[in-house]
Amino acid sequence: MEKGKGVMGAGRRWAVDFSDNSTAPSSRDIPDPPGFTRASVDQDDSAVSRQKKDAEANWKSQKAWEVAQAPFKNLLMMGFMMWMAGSTVHLFSIGITFSALWQPISALQGVGKVFEPYKDNKVDLLGPKLLFIALNLGGLALGLNTLGLLPTHASDWVSSLSPAQEVEYSGGGIPL
C-alpha cells in the first residue's frame, strides 16, 4: 500500500488517458508516444466495434425473443399436464393447478430480471417483454380457467341479474 502510494503520488512521469477521445494532443506537455495517432485509432476502432456491437445487439434481441417465447412451451406443457390431471379434486391436480398459477405469477414478477442480461440501448426489449407478459398471462388464464375463475360462460354474466320488473300489479285473495 505504501509502495503504491508513492508511485501514484509524486513519481508519475506520463500517462495516457484512453478514455480521452479528443483529437487534440494530450493536454500535458509530454507528446504522444511515437506511432500513436489519435484520429486513426478512433476511426479504426469505431468500425470494428460497431460491427461487434451490432452483432451483440442482434444476438441480444434474438435471445430476448427466445426468452420471451419460452413460456409458450411451458404453456403447452402445462396444458398437457392439466389435461392429464383431469378435473377431479386430487392432490396431483391441485398441485398442478397451483404450479400453473404460480409459475406465470412469479415469471411476471421477474420480468425485469429475466430481460436484464439483454438490456442494451440499441435493443428494443418492448416487443419481447410484451410477448413474455402476454404468454404468461395466457398461462395464468389457463390456470384460472381450470379453477373456473374466468367469466367465459353465460352463467357468469347473468347470475346476478335482478329479476325483471313487471308492469302490472295485482293483489287480493279470499274476502276478509
Place this chain on the structure above:
Amino acid sequence: MAIRSFLILFILFFFSSLNPILSLYEDQVGLVDWHQQYLGKVKQAVFHTHKTGRKRVVVSTEENVVASLDLRQGEIFWRHVLGSNDVIDGIDIALGKCHYPFIRRKYFESMESSRWADGVGIFSSGSKALKIITNLKIEKDNIVIIFSNGRLNAVSCIDGEVLWEKDFEGESLKVQQVIQPPGSNLIYVVGFVSSSLFEMYQINALNGELLKHESAAFSGGFLGEVSPVFSETVVALDSTGLILLTISFQNGKISFHQTPISNLVKDSFGPAKIITSSVTGIFAIKMNAVTIVIRVKDESKLEVVEKTNHETSISDALSISEGQQAFALVQHASHEIHLRVKLAHNWDDNLLKESVKMDQHRGLVHKVYINNYIRTDKSYGFRALIVMEDHSLLLLQQGEIVWSREDGLASIIDVTTSELPVERDGVSVAKVEHNLFEWLKGHMLKLKGTLMLASPQDVAAIQSMRLKNSEKSKMTRDHNGFRKLLIVLTRAGKLFALHTGDGHIVWSYLLQSLQKSKVCQHPIGLNLYKWQVPHHHAMDENPSVLVIGKCGPSSDAPGALSFVDTYTGKELSSLSLVHSVAQVIPLPYTDSTEQCLHLLIDADKHAHLYPKTPEAISTFEREFSNIYWYSVEDDNGIIKGHALRGKCTGEVADEVCFDTRELWSIVFPSESEKIIAIVTRKLNEVVHTQAKVIADQEVMYKYISRNLLFVATVALKGSVEIGSVTPEESWLVAYLIDTVTGRILHRVTHHGSQGPVHAVFSENWVVYHYFNLKAHRYEMSVIEIYDQSRADNKDVWKLVLGKHNLTSPISLYSRPDVITKSQSYFFTHSVKAIAVTSTTKGITSKQLLIGTIGDQVLALDKRFLDPRRTVNPTQAEKEEGIIPLTDSLPIIPQSYVTHALRVEGLRGIITVPAKLESTTLVFAHGVDLFFTQLAPSRTYDSLTDDFNYALLLITIVALLAAIFVTWTLSERKELQENWR
C-alpha cells in the same frame, strides 16, 4: 357457477369437517331466542280451597288451556293445552277423594274417556249450559254431577265411572239451570220447552231417580237466561224484556210473579238483559249502559239496591262460613276500579272496599272471581282475580295489583315489524356503555373459558353475562338489524310492541276503534299493515302501522281503520269507514312522506284508496291502468279477476273511490273441486337473481312474478277428515294462476290425495303439504317454474355488452313460455304451518320452517325439496349441491329451531329479514310465543357474538412481540458472525 367450483376446490377441505345441520349448543339456548307462555282469555277460574293447602288457582281459557297458576307470582304451575276441537265449557274442583295421588295430573275430555286431573275434571262438549256439582257423597265415594249436551251424568270420583245418567235431549227441553239446594241430595233441572212452557224436574242426586216433573205455561213467553236466586226460585224476563218474572217451584208447585221493570226504576232504558249470578237473593239486569242490582226479599218482593252507569261485574258466590255467602262487585270508573265484597244477605255493609288504579289500556273488567283467606288476626281477607277487556289477568289483594299476566298475547291475529329509532343523542333508552375495566374483565373471563381454565363459577358467570347482555334489549336500531319491534294485534283488539331482543313489551295500546261502542257492536280486528316506513328523506318521521277492523262478522259490515305510531304506541288517528272492507291490497307505491298506498275493496267491489291525499291520488292515477285485483270465492269455487275502471258513480261518489270491472273468472266444477288453500308470494320478498345456474354452467331462468297464485282444490269427498274416503274418490289438484290475466300456467293432479293443504310460495317455487291416501303418509310436493322464453340468452358477448332484454320491464300480457319441474317426497309429520326464511338481499339459501303437529318448528333445507334430485347425481350435479334422491324427507332432530321448547297451539310462523344478509328473524306464535334468529347458510358475514376479541388482541400483541424479539436476536447474531 364458476365461483362455486372454485369454492368447491378450496372450501371442500373446510366443509368436509362441518355438518350442514344447524344446531345449538346447550349454553347457546336463550342467547338469541326467547319463549313466552300464555293462557288466553280466562273463561273460568276455580281457587284451590284451604283444605288442600295450596295457594293456586285453576283456570280454563278460550284458547282451550287448563292451567294452574301460583297465586303469589302468577306463574304457571301446570298447563294443558287441548286441541282446538276440545272446547272447555267448565271446570270445577272436586273435593275429597278426587285429590288422591293416583288420579293426579291427568285430565279427561269427555265422559266416554273419563280421566282425572289433579282433582280437576275437564268436560268438553258443545253445550253452553254446563254445570258441575261436586260435594256429594255416596258411602265413601264422592260423586260429581255434570250437565252437558242436554244430559245429566253422575260420575264417580274414584275411577271416573258413570254412575247414572239422565237424558233431557229427547224431551225438547232447553235446560236453563241445574240447581242443587245446599245440604240436600236433590237436584232441580229447570228449563223452557218452546218459548212459553216452563218445566221443572226434581231428581235424586244419588241414584238419578226422577222424583217430580212439573210444568207450567206462561203466555208472555221467556227471553234469554234465568238466574237462580234461591234454591227453589229463579228469575227470568218475559219476551218483551220489560217484565221480570219470579218463578218459584217450591214443593213442586210452579208459580209465576210478574214485576214490571218500570215499577222498580222510574225511567225506562229499553229491554233488559239478566246477568246471571249464583249469589243467593241477588241478581242484576242490564239495560243499555245502566246496570241495576236487584235484591229478592222473599218470593215475590223485588227491591232495587243499586243503579249505576258504571260497567259492573259480579262474581259468583263464595261460601265463607256456615250459611254465609260472599260475593264481589267490581265497578269501573275512568282510571280506577272499585272492588266491593259483600255478604249475600247483607247488602248495606261491605266486607271489603278497595279502589285500585288501573291502566286505561286494559279496558273494562269482564269477569271477577274471588277467594278468601284468613288473615293473621283470624279475620277474612279477600283476593280477587279479574279478567280485563284486553284478556289480561290480574290478581288484586289489599288494594294492589299483586301480579298481572298479558294473556291476550295467546291469541295473536296478525304480526308486522317495525324498525327501532336510530341511535342519536338522547334517543338511547337502555344504558349499555360500561367502562373499559368491566369490558376487559368480561373478556378475560371469556378467555379463561376458551382456554378451559374457568372454574364452574366462572362458567356460570360467563353464561349469565351472555344471557343478560344488555346490548340485545337496547331500544335503538343496531348495525345488524337484529333489534326490531314486533307489532302484534290480538283478538281483544289490543296492539302490543314486543322487542325482538328479549321479548319484553315495549308498549301496548287498546284500540278504541276495535272496542264495543254504540255504532259498532261486535268489532273484529282483521289485519295489520305497514303504513309508513320512513327511510331516506322522511327519516325524521316515526313509522306507523295501519290496523284494519270491521264491525261484525257479516261481509258488508263497515270497516274501521286506525293508525298507530310504532315508536310511541299512540294512536295517530282513526277512521270509521262508511264502506265495508272485503280486501286490502297494499300497493307498491309510496307518497313523499313514505306513506304506503293501500287499496281497500268493499263488498260492492268498489276500490277505495288510502291515504286520501291529492298526492296519493296522482301517484295512483299514473299507475291506474296497471293495477288489478282478484277475489277468491272459496264457497262457490270461483276466482275472479278485476281491473279498475274509473271514478265511482252514484251516491258513493268520492275522490278516492274507483269502480272496477270484471276481467276474467275461473270456475272450478263444484262437484269435483273445492278450493281449500291459496298462497301467494310474500309482498316484501326480495329475489336476488332471475337466473339459476345448474350443472355445467348452464342457465335456467326463473319465472319470477309477484302475480302468481297457488290454488289447491280437492274433491268434495276429500274435504272431510282423513280416513273417511277411499283413495279412488279423492284427489287434489294444484294450480298456478296468473292473477293479472287469469292464465293457468300449470295444473297438476295428485290422485288419491287429500287435504288439509299447507303451502308456501317463494321466488319461483311453491311447496305444499297434503295427505297421500294410497301411501297412507303425508307428502310434500314442490313445483318450480322456469321461463323458457329467456333460455336463448346464451351469447356471452351480448351479455358482456349488456345487449339483452333480461332486465327490461315485462308485461304479463306477453305470451309466457314456462316449464315446470316438480317432485314429491314423503314427510313424516302432519303440519300446522309452513313458512320460508327470508333475507334482505335474497342471496342466502332458503330453509322451510315447518310447524309440526307437536307444536315445534322444524327447519328443512330447501335443497331437500329440489325437483332436480336424482338417484345418482353426476359429478357436476353433486358440485351444484344436489342431494341424491330419497323417497322421504329427513327429519334431523338437531334442526328443530325450537330445540326443547314447544310453541303450544302453534298458528303462524313469521320470518323477517335482518340487515345482515345471512340472518333471518323467526317469530312463531300460538298460545305461546317463540322468537329466534336463524342463519340458513351459517353466519358467513359476521363473527359470532361470543367471538373473543381479547384473544385476538393478545395473539396479535404476542406475535408482534415475537417478531421484535427474533428480529433483535437475529441482528445480534449477524453482528457476531461478522466479527468472527
